[in-house]
Amino acid sequence: MKSYIIRRVLLVIPVLFGVSIIIFAILSLFSPEQRAATFITDVRQLRDIQGVIRKHHLDAPIYMQYFSWIKEVLKGNLGWSKTASRPVLEAFFYFLPNTVELSLFSAPFIILIGIYLGSTAAVHQDKSVDHITRAIAIIGWSLPTFWFGLLLLMIFYGYFKGLFPPESLGLNSSLYVNSKDFMRFTRINTIDALLNREWWIFVDALRHLVLPVITLTVVQCALVMRIMRSSMLEVLGRGYVITARAKGADEKTVIKKHVRRNAMIPVITVSGYLFAGLMNGVVITETIFNRKGLGWWWWRAAVQLDIPAILGAVLFNGVLFVLTNLVIDLLYAYIDPRIRLG
Amino acid sequence: MKVSITNRKRSEFKEELLPRIKEIKFSFNRFKKSPLSLMGLTLIIFFLGIAIFAPQLAPPKYPHNPYRIPRDGYSAIPRPPSPEHPFGTTEGQYDIYYGVIWGTRTAFRVGLTVVGSILVIGIILGSISGYYGGVVDEVIMRIVDTFMSLPTLVLAMALVSALGRSLDNVMKALIIVGWPSYARLVRGDILSVREEDYVEAARAVGCSNLRIIFRHVLPNAIYPLLIMASLDIGAMVLTAAALSFLGLGAPVGYADWGQMTSFARNWIVGPPDNPLAYWYTITIPGLFILFFVLGWNLLGDAFRDILDPRLRRR
Numbered sequence: 001m002k003s004y005i006i007r008r009v010l011l012v013i014p015v016l017f018g019v020s021i022i023i024f025a026i027l028s029l030f031s032p033e034q035r036a037a038t039f040i041t042d043v044r045q046l047r048d049i050q051g052v053i054r055k056h057h058l059d060a061p062i063y064m065q066y067f068s069w070i071k072e073v074l075k076g077n078l079g080w081s082k083t084a085s086r087p088v089l090e091a092f093f094y095f096l097p098n099t100v101e102l103s104l105f106s107a108p109f110i111i112l113i114g115i116y117l118g119s120t121a122a123v124h125q126d127k128s129v130d131h132i133t134r135a136i137a138i139i140g141w142s143l144p145t146f147w148f149g150l151l152l153l154m155i156f157y158g159y160f161k162g163l164f165p166p167e168s169l170g171l172n173s174s175l176y177v178n179s180k181d182f183m184r185f186t187r188i189n190t191i192d193a194l195l196n197r198e199w200w201i202f203v204d205a206l207r208h209l210v211l212p213v214i215t216l217t218v219v220q221c222a223l224v225m226r227i228m229r230s231s232m233l234e235v236l237g238r239g240y241v242i243t244a245r246a247k248g249a250d251e252k253t254v255i256k257k258h259v260r261r262n263a264m265i266p267v268i269t270v271s272g273y274l275f276a277g278l279m280n281g282v283v284i285t286e287t288i289f290n291r292k293g294l295g296w297w298w299w300r301a302a303v304q305l306d307i308p309a310i311l312g313a314v315l316f317n318g319v320l321f322v323l324t325n326l327v328i329d330l331l332y333a334y335i336d337p338r339i340r341l342g
Numbered sequence: 343m344k345v346s347i348t349n350r351k352r353s354e355f356k357e358e359l360l361p362r363i364k365e366i367k368f369s370f371n372r373f374k375k376s377p378l379s380l381m382g383l384t385l386i387i388f389f390l391g392i393a394i395f396a397p398q399l400a401p402p403k404y405p406h407n408p409y410r411i412p413r414d415g416y417s418a419i420p421r422p423p424s425p426e427h428p429f430g431t432t433e434g435q436y437d438i439y440y441g442v443i444w445g446t447r448t449a450f451r452v453g454l455t456v457v458g459s460i461l462v463i464g465i466i467l468g469s470i471s472g473y474y475g476g477v478v479d480e481v482i483m484r485i486v487d488t489f490m491s492l493p494t495l496v497l498a499m500a501l502v503s504a505l506g507r508s509l510d511n512v513m514k515a516l517i518i519v520g521w522p523s524y525a526r527l528v529r530g531d532i533l534s535v536r537e538e539d540y541v542e543a544a545r546a547v548g549c550s551n552l553r554i555i556f557r558h559v560l561p562n563a564i565y566p567l568l569i570m571a572s573l574d575i576g577a578m579v580l581t582a583a584a585l586s587f588l589g590l591g592a593p594v595g596y597a598d599w600g601q602m603t604s605f606a607r608n609w610i611v612g613p614p615d616n617p618l619a620y621w622y623t624i625t626i627p628g629l630f631i632l633f634f635v636l637g638w639n640l641l642g643d644a645f646r647d648i649l650d651p652r653l654r655r656r
Contacts, residue, residue, distance in 0.1 A: 015487050029501075139632075144580055154617075157610070158610060280493045283588075284495070314496065314500050317493050
């Protein structure tokens with residue numbers, strides 16, 4: 001077990017190094033002039049762009065640039081994001097709460113609904129329940145997130161006269177939230193509203209959350225559902241399930257205790273992909289619903305060529321994904337005796 | 343003498359082919375029995391028909407550049423379906439019917455180019471990695487790990503913004519993002535097949551490495567690849583559409599479903615007395631994306647049920 005953990009932790013290093021290479025490769029795809037633009041703060045500098053390039057060594061050999069860049073990154077200096085009008089690292093913490101809120105509300109639905117539907121489908125394999133859930137999964141998987149979100153807006157914002165509006169807060173509540181009377185603990189609207197005992201803000205924040213959460217859940221749920229189904233089917237055919245049945249355990253106990261629990265392990269392994277899917281979904285969902293979170297910021301950055309923010313986005317996703325996978329693998333080793341003892 | 347050799351070869355060839363034909367027949371029978379897979383095939387054939395007959399269905403106004411959607415005026419307000427514009431016009435008076443018809447060609451081009459390229463790259467790198475092992479394997483697999491540790495859309499977004507906005511660059515970005523999972527799959531298959539007796543036998547007879555990979559290893563690993571490719575055509579078209587929607591793909595006025603959906607963003611809510619007035623601007627291009635992707639996903643799912651030996655004989 002110990003050697004497994006050490007091996008697994010060491011494996012993080014080459015991947016993080018690889019991520020840094022990818023980010024730098026993206027950076028060097030931009031022309032020196034485009035990159036010089038990130039250093040220009042004054043119109044007068046435009047007269048001497050070549051000077052700016054020379055001053056910041058943008059024409060130096062590529063490996064020299066890589067070392068000076070990585071030195072800055074390790075110091076925590078990721079540059080200035082013009083779309084957020086603050087340094088990248090600060091902007092990151094500024095936009096994080098909105099995204100965390102969205103993921104916090106979607107993840108339980110994605111996992112619970114996915115596991116429930118997936119296991120129900122497997123238990124009733126080849127019956128109508130199975131066919132219907134599979135059809136739902138395939139349709140959910142094929143839905144363009146941006147289109148589905150817009151359709152929801154069209155119906156619940158347009159047709160039902162502003163029942164579930166876009167953005168993250170209404171005008172009144174956002175004025176109040178940003179005033180001095182409102183204590184910001186976590187900067188997550190719903191949690192802060194609860195801590196301040198301002199129910200109307202809590203309700204308002206929830207109303208703004210409904211559509212994005214549905215959008216994310218419907219699209220992401222399919223993956224969990226599909227994996228849960230196939231893993232349940234596999235476990236249902238195992239010897240210990242037959243044993244349990246032979247000993248006279250009723251079907252409910254067999255499914256609950258023997259099958260579903262074991263079938264959940266593959267779901268844990270793919271939750272890394274779930275995280276990646278969530279991040280992809282967040283970019284689109286936040287853009288459509290105009291929720292000012294990380295995804296929205298990255299979209300602005302990509303459209304407006306905000307190079308430091310784009311690179312910061314890749315770095316953040318790389319680091320977080322590597323860490324998530326590390327945690328998952330260690331968790332997996334802890335749960336699965338074949339690895340724990342092997 | 344010469345005749346006998348060719349005869350021998352021919353009979354050998356036949357013997358080798360027979361089980362494969364039987365296999366294809368069996369798969370085809372299974373395929374026919376599944377309504378979902380037939381639906382998938384129907385959808386794909388339907389879209390293929392639209393793509394092939396696009397010039398007849400929607401005669402281009404600019405023959406040198408048929409992907410440019412013709413405009414009928416410059417007003418921003420969309421106009422509802424009429425005999426002249428069967429699906430109406432979207433923001434800027436772009437004809438929706440023309441856009442979705444020629445957009446089918448765009449979708450096929452994006453899906454097939456991207457998945458074709460990542461199949462080739464993935465098979466080559468995966469085979470090298472799995473067959474030779476050692477340092478080569480270690481290096482290729484660490485590169486694969488790195489790419490797979492980044493969310494597709496975020497990485498593609500960064501790449502497109504660096505390469506410049508265009509549909510070609512979207513395809514390039516998707517190829518860069520997509521190949522690693524194929525390389526990993528091929529490598530795993532090769533590792534599991536490498537130790538099989540028939541590969542050992544082929545090696546003992548003196549087959550070259552290339553021949554072993556292409557004649558003995560890959561044919562036995564091809565089905566999972568086919569399944570993944572079919573599912574990925576849908577996924578890649580979806581991601582490309584998302585990038586176009588976000589303003590990072592096809593240029594304005596280009597026949598592309600994602601780009602057409604982005605026009606609709608400003609028109610999801612109509613005037614107060616008729617909030618659903620502009621439903622056609624968003625619904626129609628979106629349905630085309632949905633059914634196209636659905637078709638490939640159904641097909642991939644059907645392949646999985648039919649070709650996966652663990653599932654099919656149940």
